Each structure stands twice: as C-alpha cells, then as structure tokens.
Amino acid sequence: MGGSRDLLNKQESFLNERLYSLDALRGFDMFWIMGAEEVVHGLAETTHFAFFQSFSDQLRHPAWNGFTCYDLIFPLFIFLAGVSTPYSIGNALEKGIAKHVLLKKILLRGFALVILGIIYNNGLILKPIADVRFSSVLGRIGIAYMLANFIYLYSKQAWLLIWFCGLLIGYYLILKFASAPGYAAGDLTMPGNFASYVDRLILPGKLSKGIHDTVGFFNNIPAICNALAGIMVGVYLRKPNSNGRRKTFYLLASGCFSLLLAQLWNLDFPINKNLWSSSFVMQTVGLSLLFFAVFYYVIDVLGYKKWAFPFQVIGVNSILIYISEKFIDWEFTAKKLFEWGYVWSGESGMLVGATLSILFLKWIFLRFLYQKKIFLRV
Numbered sequence: 001m002g003g004s005r006d007l008l009n010k011q012e013s014f015l016n017e018r019l020y021s022l023d024a025l026r027g028f029d030m031f032w033i034m035g036a037e038e039v040v041h042g043l044a045e046t047t048h049f050a051f052f053q054s055f056s057d058q059l060r061h062p063a064w065n066g067f068t069c070y071d072l073i074f075p076l077f078i079f080l081a082g083v084s085t086p087y088s089i090g091n092a093l094e095k096g097i098a099k100h101v102l103l104k105k106i107l108l109r110g111f112a113l114v115i116l117g118i119i120y121n122n123g124l125i126l127k128p129i130a131d132v133r134f135s136s137v138l139g140r141i142g143i144a145y146m147l148a149n150f151i152y153l154y155s156k157q158a159w160l161l162i163w164f165c166g167l168l169i170g171y172y173l174i175l176k177f178a179s180a181p182g183y184a185a186g187d188l189t190m191p192g193n194f195a196s197y198v199d200r201l202i203l204p205g206k207l208s209k210g211i212h213d214t215v216g217f218f219n220n221i222p223a224i225c226n227a228l229a230g231i232m233v234g235v236y237l238r239k240p241n242s243n244g245r246r247k248t249f250y251l252l253a254s255g256c257f258s259l260l261l262a263q264l265w266n267l268d269f270p271i272n273k274n275l276w277s278s279s280f281v282m283q284t285v286g287l288s289l290l291f292f293a294v295f296y297y298v299i300d301v302l303g304y305k306k307w308a309f310p311f312q313v314i315g316v317n318s319i320l321i322y323i324s325e326k327f328i329d330w331e332f333t334a335k336k337l338f339e340w341g342y343v344w345s346g347e348s349g350m351l352v353g354a355t356l357s358i359l360f361l362k363w364i365f366l367r368f369l370y371q372k373k374i375f376l377r378v
Helices: 020-047 050-057 069-094 099-122 137-154 158-177 194-202 220-238 244-266 278-301 306-315 318-326 330-371
Strands: none
Touching: 020 050, 020 069, 020 278, 020 306, 020 318, 020 330, 069 099, 069 137, 069 220, 069 278, 099 137, 099 318, 137 158, 137 220, 137 318, 158 194, 158 220, 158 278, 220 244, 220 278, 244 278, 278 306, 306 318, 306 330, 318 330
16 A cells, blocks of 8 residues: 555556456445435436436435435445455565554554544534534444454454354344343334444444434444455455456355345344444445446456546545545535536526536546546545
C-alpha cells in the first residue's frame, strides 16, 4: 500500500496492482449513493411510471425487517475492501514485509476511517459528548477492515471460513438467547434486541434512532464477515491453478448457495440491515459474489474494460467522493453552473435535471483527479 500516512498521493503503480473489476464494481456501488438514486427518485416523482416507482422503492431502506437493493450498497463496499486484502497485504507478505509493520498500517487505516466517520457525522465543530454521534458508515468499514485483516494476517487461510462461520453463528446465538432487560429472550424488536441494548449501555454520545444506531457497535461483529468473505474471494482469485472461467463458475455457485442459506436462516433470524443479522450477511455476501462474478468475468476474463471506465474513475476515489458531501456544496455549485439548463428543462424536468447535473459534476471532479493520479489513500 506504501505511504499509508499520506491521505493523498500520486502513485502510478496503484492502478496496476489491482483487479480492474474490483475498482469498477466499487465505483458502480458508489455511483448509486453519489447521486444516481436521486435521479431514479426524481424520475418516479415526475413520470409516475410504475417501473420508476418500483425502482425508487428499491432504493430506500426498509423500516426494520426486510431487504431492498439499497441495503446491498454498504455491505458490498465492505466485501470489496476484503477482496483487495490479498492483493495488498498478501502481496506485501510475499515480499517479506514483517507482519507487525503491516499491522501498524492496518490499524492506522482503520482508525483513520473511524475518525473520518466521526467528522462526517458531526462536522468540525466541537460539541458536547452527549451530542456527538460516534458510530458511522466509515467507522464500520474501518472496524470491519481492521479486524478482518487482523484475522487474515495471523490465521492460516483454512481458518478464514471457520472464523466466518463462528462469528455469524455466535452472533445469532447471542441475539436468540439474550435481550434487553424486561424483554423475552430472543426479542428482535428495536427496543428489545440485545445488540441495541449493548449500544445504549456502552456507546457515548447519541444514537441515530435514539434507542438504536443503524451502524451500532455490537453489530460490527457480523459485519466483519462481509470483509472475511471478500478476503476469501481474493485469496481464491490469486491462486494460479484455475482459469478465469472456472473461478467465475465457483463464485456464481457460492453466491447462489449463500442466498439459499440466507432465505432458510431468514425463517428464524430475519434479514435485517439495522441488526446486521446473520441472514442479512448471507444475503449480502451472496449478492456481492454474484455481482463480483459478473464484473470479474466480463472485465478481467473476457477483457471488456472500456465500458467500465466511468465506474473505475469513481471506484479509485470512492472514500473521497463520499466525504466530499460534508465539505463541498455540490447542489449550489451545480445550480450556478447549469442554471440555464434548469430553466430550459421546465418545471417537470427540473428535479431530474438538477440531480443529473450534480452527478455529472461529481464525476467530472473525479475524472480530473484520476487524470492527475490523485487518490485519497486512507
């Protein structure tokens, strides 16, 4: 990874050491939360077409139990962070870099993400501890990344699957046989589940939903498994004893098997993003495997790369564009640059036109950074 203390660098070799499909899929993932979902919502609101309205519904999170396409975005990102581990940490190990040196880099990167997450939630203004939200999306990525990489670094590869199964089953047993005080064992409601109770007990500051945080502390345990699943995929892909087509087949088969287990587990432990339930992990790992298999086969096996370039531009600076929302007023900037277009599009097209212009402006910004080989390295 080289120079992990530098948040920005211009290292040309960075792009050559990675699977093209990895950054392309990460960019495709980030594409939806950097503005594409707002385009779909706008189309649903202005056209009232059934297709766009159904699509729009899939780009909203369920209130509690259930699953929509939008629920995949976050765990897919964690999964892809795992896939990159054998290509970065694994490659460094093969070059003879000591484990304690790599562990230091892993910890620095993980804690940097946790700190950036706190800043993303609260800005740079000092607040009383009671008003600070410490849990965050970036924090979860950082914690899952650190712990999964620690397991990868100090465990034999055969143990990765054992860790994966052990963490998921352990989390399941805890939530099934424990609860918040005053609730029956295995209560999985927002006030009654054990994970939310632990967060209320130990997390300082405020929780996103008062009695529950959507990215709480305790349910980081199963999130580690999304990263571990990605690590196992990265380990498998680096093995030279199988061709790309065979590897794609096994990725697809593993994805289907994971989805089947998710549906079976859902009967007893509902698929729930808020709890990051074990069935939710299996559901998102299964879909992550299917998406990655398709991108890997088309891009890295068949060699069709040009179509994915717009996504790669996003993927190599995904963290940067995510946190830019807190420091750049994209809506104001786009309005000033494209106000003539808003007038031309009329009232009905203004909503869609505004969201499209913001998305376009963000991509142009990322394209400029890509040309200059400037990447946010955390």
